[in-house]
Amino acid sequence: MGVVRASRWVPVTGWFVATASSIALSWVALLPVLNAARADVGALPDIDQVPAADVVAPISEPPSVARQSPPAGSPRATTKKPQTSSATTTAPVRTTPATTAPTTRPATTTEDGWTVTTGGDGVRTYLRSFTVEGGQAVIKMTGEGVVSLVTATPADGYSVQKTQSAPSDLAVYFNETNHSFIIRAIWWNDAPFAEVNEIGS
Structure with missing residues (x-):
């Protein structure tokens, strides 16, 4: 029984050996091609040397209307509109009564x-x-x-x-x-x- 089991594993072992050998030969054959392609492209930089992408923060308000908070403890500044008076003050004008000659009605x-x-x-x-x-x-x-x-x-x-x-x-x-x-x-x-x-x- 031991001789029969050993004879069954011989073909399987031979297939693994043949497959591993073909993979190794293929890798050896492809090395010159891979080296030539890498020389044309150039060496890839390390992941730590790649600069981080710029991050743009969203703008909540346009710059022209951006509000600035007053410092802590300072009173809030308020803008007062100039008060306009509806009544206009005019200086009194003095008029001199015109001198009219007395008119005499004809008789x-x-x-x-x-x-x-x-x-x-x-x-x-x-x-x-x-x-x-x-x-x-x-x-x-x-x-x-x-x-x-x-x-x-x-x-x-x-x-x-x-x-x-x-x-x-x-x-x-x-x-x-x-x-x-x-x-x-x-x-x-x-x-x-x-x-x-x-x-x-």
């Missing part, structure tokens, strides 16, 4: 139904209102002999017409069909003169 009188006013230049103005069935007219004259119509308002059913042959002679007509009222005003003998006539019916 007014009445002559023969005319309202007479004398101006500062001494010229007299005459004003009179005339009312007839055909309407109403206001006529003005000056001491220089100029006659003018101020207003003329016809009554219902009438029309108004003005004629002036000269600066000192004025006539105002209030007309309806076949019927007229004529107001004539003239400067006569350095005084106003007026007359009212009715024509037709």
Whole structure:
């Protein structure tokens, strides 16, 4: 029985020996190739000689708004806003009252139904209102002999017409069909003169 067991292990032992021999031969054959490749690449540095990578710390706030804590025991600094007053103080302004010359109203009188006013230049103005069935007219004259119509308002059913042959002679007509009222005003003998006539019916 001992001879049989020994004969079984002989092939296995031979296989291990053959395999180990082939591995050793292969390693010996590859050594020149590995040495040549290592010479081209260069020797690898030791792990202790490799510099550590830079570590960037995260920034919690931008540098422009970074807050600095005051030293321990120091009072917290506070910033006060300048106070603005809503009321503006202005220095009182003294004004000198303007000196105005007293104004004198021209004297007014009445002559023969005319309202007479004398101006500062001494010229007299005459004003009179005339009312007839055909309407109403206001006529003005000056001491220089100029006659003018101020207003003329016809009554219902009438029309108004003005004629002036000269600066000192004025006539105002209030007309309806076949019927007229004529107001004539003239400067006569350095005084106003007026007359009212009715024509037709």
